Amino acid sequence: xxxxxxxxxxxxxxxxxxxxxxxxxxxxxxxxxxxxxxxxxxxxxxxxxxxxxxxxxxxxxxxxxxxxxxxxxxxxxxxxxxxxxxxxxxxxxxxxxxxxxxxxxxxxxxxxxxxxxxxxxxxxxxxxxxxxxxxxxxxxxxxxxxxxxxxxxxxxxxxxxxxxxxxxxxxxxxxxxxxxxxxxxxxxxxxxxxxxxxxxxxxxxxxxxxxxxxxxxxxxxxxxxxxxxxxxxxxxxxxxxxxxxxxxxx
Amino acid sequence: xxxxxxxxxxxxxxxxxxxxxxxxxxxxxxxxxxxxxxxxxxxxxxxxxxxxxxxxxxxxxxxxxxxxxxxxxxxxxxxxxxxxxxxxxxxxxxxxxxxxxxxxxxxxxxxxxxxxxxxxxxxxxxxxxxxxxxxxxxxxxxxxxxxxxxxxxxxxxxxxxxxxxxxxxxxxxxxxxxxxxxxxxxxxxxxxxxxxxxxxxxxxxxxxxxxxxxxxxxxxxxxxxxxxxxxxxxxxxxxxxxxxxxxxxxxxxxxxxxxx
Ligand SMILES: Nc1ncnc2c1ncn2[C@@H]1O[C@H](COP(=O)(O)OP(=O)(O)OP(=O)(O)O)[C@@H](O)[C@H]1O
Ligand SMILES: [Mg+2]
Numbered sequence: 260x261x262x263x264x265x266x267x268x269x270x271x272x273x274x275x276x277x278x279x280x281x282x283x284x285x286x287x288x289x290x291x292x293x294x295x296x297x298x299x300x301x302x303x304x305x306x307x308x309x310x311x312x313x314x315x316x317x318x319x320x321x322x323x324x325x326x327x328x329x330x331x332x333x334x335x336x337x338x339x340x341x342x343x344x345x346x347x348x349x350x351x352x353x354x355x356x357x358x359x360x361x362x363x364x365x366x367x368x369x370x371x372x373x374x375x376x377x378x379x380x381x382x383x384x385x386x387x388x389x390x391x392x393x394x395x396x397x398x399x400x401x402x403x404x405x406x407x408x409x410x411x412x413x414x415x416x417x418x419x420x421x422x423x424x425x426x427x428x429x430x431x432x433x434x435x436x437x438x439x440x441x442x443x444x445x446x447x448x449x450x451x452x453x454x455x456x457x458x459x460x461x462x463x464x465x466x467x468x469x470x471x472x473x474x475x476x477x478x479x480x481x482x483x484x485x486x487x488x489x490x491x492x493x494x495x496x497x498x499x500x501x502x503x504x505x506x507x508x509x
Numbered sequence: 510x511x512x513x514x515x516x517x518x519x520x521x522x523x524x525x526x527x528x529x530x531x532x533x534x535x536x537x538x539x540x541x542x543x544x545x546x547x548x549x550x551x552x553x554x555x556x557x558x559x560x561x562x563x564x565x566x567x568x569x570x571x572x573x574x575x576x577x578x579x580x581x582x583x584x585x586x587x588x589x590x591x592x593x594x595x596x597x598x599x600x601x602x603x604x605x606x607x608x609x610x611x612x613x614x615x616x617x618x619x620x621x622x623x624x625x626x627x628x629x630x631x632x633x634x635x636x637x638x639x640x641x642x643x644x645x646x647x648x649x650x651x652x653x654x655x656x657x658x659x660x661x662x663x664x665x666x667x668x669x670x671x672x673x674x675x676x677x678x679x680x681x682x683x684x685x686x687x688x689x690x691x692x693x694x695x696x697x698x699x700x701x702x703x704x705x706x707x708x709x710x711x712x713x714x715x716x717x718x719x720x721x722x723x724x725x726x727x728x729x730x731x732x733x734x735x736x737x738x739x740x741x742x743x744x745x746x747x748x749x750x751x752x753x754x755x756x757x758x759x760x761x762x763x764x765x766x767x768x769x
């Protein structure tokens with residue numbers, strides 16, 4: 260399922276989740292390659308957030324396994340970062356302290372933390388507001404803080420749940436480019452969930468398309484376009500149409 | 510022009526109100542509308558205030574001693590309430606075991622009015638400092654527990670999930686996420702607990718004491734001195750306001766330190 264030249268970093272087998280009688284995820288199987296940027300698109304309410312909650316072990320699955328590097332995933336052992344849809348900056352910490360939070364939990368040496376802080380803040384353009392508090396910056400900045408915090412922890416697996424859902428289009432384009440830059444710099448394995456098809460095709464190396472509930476993977480599509488991508492490029496439009504078709508079909 | 514005149518009037522009004530009450534009060538007593546044995550006039554109260562500044566008679570202690578006694582009892586009980594109530598409430602908010610153990614006992618004790626503890630407290634500790642500190646503790650600890658508990662419970666669940674995905678342990682989440690997030694609520698409880706403590710203190714002293722502001726009021730009744738009763742009441746109010754202001758200042762400092 261993944262590019263031949265890459266090892267599977269994350270293996271998901273028979274993943275199933277039901278809430279009482281409601282079967283949300285039905286026997287989901289897939290792999291993610293090391294350093295891959297994977298997008299997952301699906302209709303609203305199909306269980307995308309549930310899916311990420313299972314991957315991050317915030318919720319126990321009803322059945323099935325998630326393995327990272329061949330071992331059952333465990334946030335205490337593996338390095339997982341999660342960028343939530345809602346704002347998640349701690350209001351009592353400055354921008355800098357917020358970005359450091361994940362690394363503090365991992366108990367990295369102070370010097371390492373400082374080095375990564377400097378690098379990440381430069382990449383995300385937050386150096387100037389290092390000492391501001393979240394209530395002093397805009398909500399798009401807050402989301403960038405959350406993203407910087409996620410990357411700075413150098414996760415084995417980075418989960419992103421529609422992080423740009425609430426932002427306006429122009430800002431989103433900008434942040435998507437920025438995201439790709441950081442990803443290329445850190446070589447992180449990313450699973451990015453969205454219901455925005457254009458966003459998925461713009462970002463992903465591979466797109467997984469989910470069905471309605473009970474949710475399974477209905478299709479998978481490689482996006483082999485050079486970066487930076489162009490929304491108007493006929494090839495891009497072609498792929499976008501294909502994904503739209505696939506979603507509509509079911 | 511209009512505006513500054515309006516503002517001046519608004520500034521003067523409260524003083525006018527107080528003055529009017531004092532004058533009417535003085536007149537009511539002076540004209541004998543209410544007999545002097547039932548109510549003292551403001552002038553009499555002020556006179557007694559200056560007398561009590563350095564005279565121990567007839568109740569056995571000068572004013573400063575009464576105030577000091579009350580303050581000592583209040584601060585002891587109040588700080589014990591904070592020291593025990595805040596950690597307990599915080600822990601109850603996060604640790605299921607602590608909540609399971611402490612919640613039923615707390616819910617049982619909570620509806621008992623603090624003054625209902627007075628007889629037992631006298632029975633156990635006598636009428637000295639310990640007994641009163643206990644009663645004040647009992648009344649101050651309840652708001653401390655409640656506010657800390659609610660503060661932790663109101664922690665944004667996304668923050669907790671965020672910490673958990675980075676691999677934080679329950680204890681780390683409690684320390685790094687729940688406590689800072691609950692602090693504004695905890696500080697809010699300081700005032701509530703203070704008001705509860707101060708009320709309970711006076712009630713306790715009314716019933717059992719040998720010095721203190723509540724005792725001064727009781728002595729006024731026993732000695733048939735309405736001016737002493739009123740003086741005691743005024744001192745209770747004034748001292749209460751002063752500590753209230755101090756706690757408010759401290760609270761503002763602390764909240765500013767938390768930066769929300
Ligand atoms: N804790 C829960 N208990 C019961 N049902 C739940 C729970 N969490 C989610 N569900 C149900 O599971 C389904 C999928 O929810 P989920 O939030 O994962 O969808 P989603 O794809 O993320 O939706 P959206 O696009 O709106 O973000 C929904 O029908 C929801 O009602
Ligand atoms: Mg969702």
